[in-house]
Amino acid sequence: MASKTSVSFLDIDDSFDPREQERESDNVDVCIVGGGPAGLSAAIRLKQIANEAGNEAFRVLLLEKAGELGAHIVSGNVIEPSAVNELIPDWNNPDNPSRFENATPATHDKMRFLTKNNSIPIPAPPQMNNKGNYIISLNQFCKWLGERAEEVGVEVYPGFAASEVLYNSTDGSVKGVATNDLGISRKGKPKPSFERGMEFNARVTLFAEGCHGSLTKQVIKKFDLRRDSQPQTYGLGLKEVWEVKPEKFRKGEIVHTMGYPLPSSTYGGGWLYHFGDNLVSLGLVVGLDYPNPWLSPYGEFQKMKHHPIYKSVIEGGKCISYGARALNEGGFQSIPKCAFPGGALIGDTAGFLNVPKIKGTHTAMRSGMLAAQAAYSALTSNPDSGTVFLYDYEDALRSSSIWSELKQVRNMRPSFHSPLGLYGGIMYSGLEAYLFRGKTPWTLKHKEPGDHAATKLASECPKIEYPKPDGQISFDILTSVSRTGTNHEEDQPVHLQVEDWEAHKNDQWPKYKGIENRFCPAGVYEYVEDGAKEFGVKFQINAQNCIHCKTCDIKAPAQDINWQTPQGGEGPKYFMT
Numbered sequence: 001m002a003s004k005t006s007v008s009f010l011d012i013d014d015s016f017d018p019r020e021q022e023r024e025s026d027n028v029d030v031c032i033v034g035g036g037p038a039g040l041s042a043a044i045r046l047k048q049i050a051n052e053a054g055n056e057a058f059r060v061l062l063l064e065k066a067g068e069l070g071a072h073i074v075s076g077n078v079i080e081p082s083a084v085n086e087l088i089p090d091w092n093n094p095d096n097p098s099r100f101e102n103a104t105p106a107t108h109d110k111m112r113f114l115t116k117n118n119s120i121p122i123p124a125p126p127q128m129n130n131k132g133n134y135i136i137s138l139n140q141f142c143k144w145l146g147e148r149a150e151e152v153g154v155e156v157y158p159g160f161a162a163s164e165v166l167y168n169s170t171d172g173s174v175k176g177v178a179t180n181d182l183g184i185s186r187k188g189k190p191k192p193s194f195e196r197g198m199e200f201n202a203r204v205t206l207f208a209e210g211c212h213g214s215l216t217k218q219v220i221k222k223f224d225l226r227r228d229s230q231p232q233t234y235g236l237g238l239k240e241v242w243e244v245k246p247e248k249f250r251k252g253e254i255v256h257t258m259g260y261p262l263p264s265s266t267y268g269g270g271w272l273y274h275f276g277d278n279l280v281s282l283g284l285v286v287g288l289d290y291p292n293p294w295l296s297p298y299g300e301f302q303k304m305k306h307h308p309i310y311k312s313v314i315e316g317g318k319c320i321s322y323g324a325r326a327l328n329e330g331g332f333q334s335i336p337k338c339a340f341p342g343g344a345l346i347g348d349t350a351g352f353l354n355v356p357k358i359k360g361t362h363t364a365m366r367s368g369m370l371a372a373q374a375a376y377s378a379l380t381s382n383p384d385s386g387t388v389f390l391y392d393y394e395d396a397l398r399s400s401s402i403w404s405e406l407k408q409v410r411n412m413r414p415s416f417h418s419p420l421g422l423y424g425g426i427m428y429s430g431l432e433a434y435l436f437r438g439k440t441p442w443t444l445k446h447k448e449p450g451d452h453a454a455t456k457l458a459s460e461c462p463k464i465e466y467p468k469p470d471g472q473i474s475f476d477i478l479t480s481v482s483r484t485g486t487n488h489e490e491d492q493p494v495h496l497q498v499e500d501w502e503a504h505k506n507d508q509w510p511k512y513k514g515i516e517n518r519f520c521p522a523g524v525y526e527y528v529e530d531g532a533k534e535f536g537v538k539f540q541i542n543a544q545n546c547i548h549c550k551t552c553d554i555k556a557p558a559q560d561i562n563w564q565t566p567q568g569g570e571g572p573k574y575f576m577t
């Protein structure tokens, strides 16, 4: 584990600029940003290859912004074990004392179309068949993968948020990342607890930040990695974990739903997975290209739980966890160039999630493993210095199962953009699943320039009133946030950067009537009545509640909210998500 030098800045004057202070630096072979399935698989594979070659001195370092591995991970999760079977073949073997113990084999799948009070069985497309898959908590799985990574010699640094990409002045290639300074006040002044960030220099930096990574965003722009691809599109997934009554528990059962409560103009669907001992994971994914700014994904989720198909399972049980996270929906058309001078994108930050399957764990892991192989070969075949470009990784991706499975389902998600909305999408997807199987000569497009632009004006859409939560099945947003264990020190620069809050409010409020308050699943943005302000409202940001889902950065119609990493070690402390 790394330790940081603590410097006291009690006696400094106002002219002191923390950014001018020197940072400690460390040189490693490969630096990985993000300790999710992609980053951890890349790290483990790199050290496995190096150790097998007797090259134990090969340094692989992984930075994770959560205080503990897994603590920022939210996922369904039904895992397709193809990648983990290769990475750690005895991962689930009862004879392995360090196996992952909490994998529940999937027993059977159900797919339902919901009306307000009824549910109609619909055939599950082959992609949704979960035979041979396992229901897990991905947050637990990442914690376990982290232990495996340390065993093979990866240097794992939880609590370290990478906040800056470092470039070589000579050729502009990526030369590593820096973590953010700790102990800076909201006004940008160092506090007694000030600690300068650290630089991690590496010949290969792998960005594994998950969906819509904050540094990835910069790298994509810098190297124009989207030059041949469509924009990325997204969904927001909201999840709870419940302990249910034993008589309602059906171990291994997987239920997916479409329809109610979402309007037909909005893509999405719910899930209910029975796993572990009397535990149920349930949630709702809402496509972030929804047009109605009055819609609240959180409100829809709470409403969904009152449908008999969900209520009959959770009634009398206890909600033990809540979380929310954006996920990629762009698929094949939206994959950017993944390699650039000095590094590569792996996992969801590149966008490898398979939407009809709602699965990205196996593709994230596999992309990490492919990048690891390419990075090790590139570094060892060119050991001295010089910029590394992972051509082999791009090639390996194209001939991998990631490419073929995403290509096969590429038309399903964009088919929901037809004038028939949800119904058109379901019909077309049925044809793709059973007849076309991705072999059509056409590729449907996503809406340009992205989800934010799909938002209509509030005056053009029906207002949606959500029922008051009953405190048994549905909950108010602050109760849910309290179940995430989220904490941010208040006196630090706001990590949700809006250039001018007052100008933002004056421009956005008349058009969207407080959309930020409704799309944020953690109650961070508030419009508060204030007679002294223009339009009679004041815009308030409760940044300490942020659960790092990235929705505001994606959906803000004017694209003027920039999500930056707050201090490392802060944010949610997710449990079982």
Ligand SMILES: Cc1cc2nc3c(=O)[nH]c(=O)nc-3n(C[C@H](O)[C@H](O)[C@H](O)COP(=O)(O)OP(=O)(O)OC[C@H]3O[C@@H](n4cnc5c(N)ncnc54)[C@H](O)[C@@H]3O)c2cc1C
Pocket: 033, 034, 035, 036, 037, 038, 039, 063, 064, 065, 066, 070, 072, 073, 074, 075, 076, 077, 078, 079, 080, 138, 160, 161, 162, 163, 208, 209, 210, 211, 213, 214, 215, 236, 237, 238, 239, 283, 285, 325, 326, 327, 346, 347, 348, 349, 353, 358, 359, 360, 361, 362, 364, 565
């Ligand atoms: C609601 C929901 C349901 C899903 N259901 C399923 C499912 O059932 N099956 C399935 O296979 N997949 C599912 N997925 C997708 C799956 O969770 C992702 O594909 C997978 O987690 C991607 O792995 P990753 O490592 O790329 O990113 P992530 O799992 O998001 O991990 C990224 C990590 O990087 C860290 N990080 C980010 N930025 C920084 C930074 N700057 N500095 C340091 N650390 C950073 C984050 O804190 C996080 O720990 C679901 C996703 C969601 C949101």
Ligand code: SF4
Pocket: 496, 519, 520, 521, 522, 523, 524, 525, 545, 546, 547, 548, 549, 550, 551, 552, 553, 563
């Ligand atoms: S502030 Fe943004 S990133 Fe944070 S929880 Fe709200 S929408 Fe998500």
